[in-house]
Amino acid sequence: MTADLRIGLGIDTHRLAAGQPCRLGGILIPSEVGPTGHSDGDAILHAACDACLGAAGLDDLGSLFPDNDDANRDRDSREFCHETLALLQKRGSRVLSLDIVVEAEQPKLAPHRAAIRASVAALFEVTEDRVNVKGKTAESLGEIGRGEALRVTAVALVENT
Numbered sequence: 001m002t003a004d005l006r007i008g009l010g011i012d013t014h015r016l017a018a019g020q021p022c023r024l025g026g027i028l029i030p031s032e033v034g035p036t037g038h039s040d041g042d043a044i045l046h047a048a049c050d051a052c053l054g055a056a057g058l059d060d061l062g063s064l065f066p067d068n069d070d071a072n073r074d075r076d077s078r079e080f081c082h083e084t085l086a087l088l089q090k091r092g093s094r095v096l097s098l099d100i101v102v103e104a105e106q107p108k109l110a111p112h113r114a115a116i117r118a119s120v121a122a123l124f125e126v127t128e129d130r131v132n133v134k135g136k137t138a139e140s141l142g143e144i145g146r147g148e149a150l151r152v153t154a155v156a157l158v159e160n161t
């Protein structure tokens with residue numbers, strides 16, 4: 001029987017603010033700026049969850065965990081990953097791979113790529129070779145280029161049973 005493979009896409013943008021802890025991909029990165037948000041602002045995990053949920057045909061992250069719900073205030077986004085995986089497992093789906101692009105002037109991701117890959121792989125229960133994380137700058141263009149925001153795009157491949 002042919003495997004039922006589905007692709008999902010997730011995009012998340014957060015403002016960057018000075019003095020804000022910079023949590024990306026489930027780890028704390030040393031940085032003068034960090035993403036703000038109702039939860040901990042971890043745009044990598046938000047985009048990755050949305051990509052997986054989309055591939056599995058499930059509701060999106062914002063509907064599952066609304067930002068007007070006090071239960072999600074300052075929430076550790078790793079919990080969103082645990083709940084996303086539980087929903088996928090309930091549906092008979094598993095993550096096969098994740099490819100992630102982070103557009104930001106700051107922080108520079110290169111020194112942290114390996115650690116982010118390992119963290120995201122553990123959270124989505126795949127081997128590290130099935131997760132990729134790439135950093136891009138925006139050539140000084142727009143709000144990302146001015147360092148006011150960062151945007152993460154994630155693509156997930158999910159197998160449904």
Ligand code: MG
Nearest residue numbers: 012037043046
């Ligand atoms: Mg978000």
